[in-house]
Amino acid sequence: MALGTALWTVMTGAARKAARAMKRDFGEVEQLQVSRKGPSDFVSAADIKAEKTLRVELEKARPKFGFLLEEGGEIKGADPQHRWIIDPIDGTTNFLHGIPHFAISIALQMDKEIIAGLVFNPITEEMFYAEKGKGAFLNDRRLRVSARSDMGDAIIATGIPFRGIPGHKPFLSRLERVMEVTAGVRRMGTASLDLAFVAAGRCDGFWEAGLKPWDIAAGLLLVQEAGGFISDLSGGKTMLASGDVLAANSRLHRPLLSLLKDG
Ligand code: IPD
Ligand code: CA
DSSP states (O other): OOTTSHHHHHHHHHHHHHHHHHHHHHHHHHHHTTSSSOSHHHHHHHHHHHHHHHHHHHHHHOTTOEEEETTTEEEOOSSTTEEEEEEEEEOHHHHHTTOSOOEEEEEEEETTEEEEEEEEETTTTEEEEEETTTEEEETTEEOOOOOOOOGGGOEEEEOOOOTTOSOHHHHHHHHHHHHTTSSEEEOOSOHHHHHHHHHTTSSSEEEESSOOHHHHHHHHHHHHHTTOEEEOTTSSSOHHHHOOEEEEOTTTHHHHHHHHSOO
16 A cells, blocks of 8 residues: 555655645735736746755655756756656646646656656645555545546546647647547646546546656556556557657557547
8 A cells, every 4th residue: 555655755745845835825826817917927936936845855855866857857866766756836827827726746766667656736635646566546545547438438638739839730630539439528737637537537538749757757657556558649658758648547548549649
């Protein structure tokens, strides 16, 4: 069982500490919406502050581990085997617009393999946590992916490319193929939570192209430990390198892959 381990204590402690200030900052953002300048500088400051808290807390507990940080980039540690991969606020655009759906994402990599993952929504206080071989949990409840096998009943999450991000045409063609055969497609704006929702059986699948390692490292382990399948959009295992992800329950992964591959 992944809960109560030494790693769980370290990771949840760091996330809860960063979340306290983040929640206060989110309250402030809701006020700043109406100002003419808008809250974007304030949000960048909140992002950097959260990343610093996470780094300080994790470094205190594991001084030799390295980091891959969304804001701060790569920081080599004395121990070359271990590295934390962190997104301090995944779903920044939601945060900026006062939409309470964003998360802290922390993964631990050992020799290129993700061995622990945490995704925490500070507003709902949903703590998703998994360790390799020890299962995935939402707070104290064990998670399983959904058992749905009929695509017609399935809800699929995705991410839509936006201004400055390539791949608009291939996205639209994939969307068309998926929307024609499923019960619905969702764009919620936080990739780490999309993966956590697949792990929790709330969504039956999730795909997105061009993500960064910090968006997905923790969520991929959650899905795997909840019994789901993960791949890139060609069925390979390049997710962290390519940023292309398909995660689904074990029954729907293959049919979704045939819909999504070939751009
Ligand atoms: C973004 C979110 C979003 C996804 C984008 C990511 P950020 O991360 O995960 O759901 O569609 O591709 O960049 O920028 O909010 O940390
Ligand atoms: Ca992100």
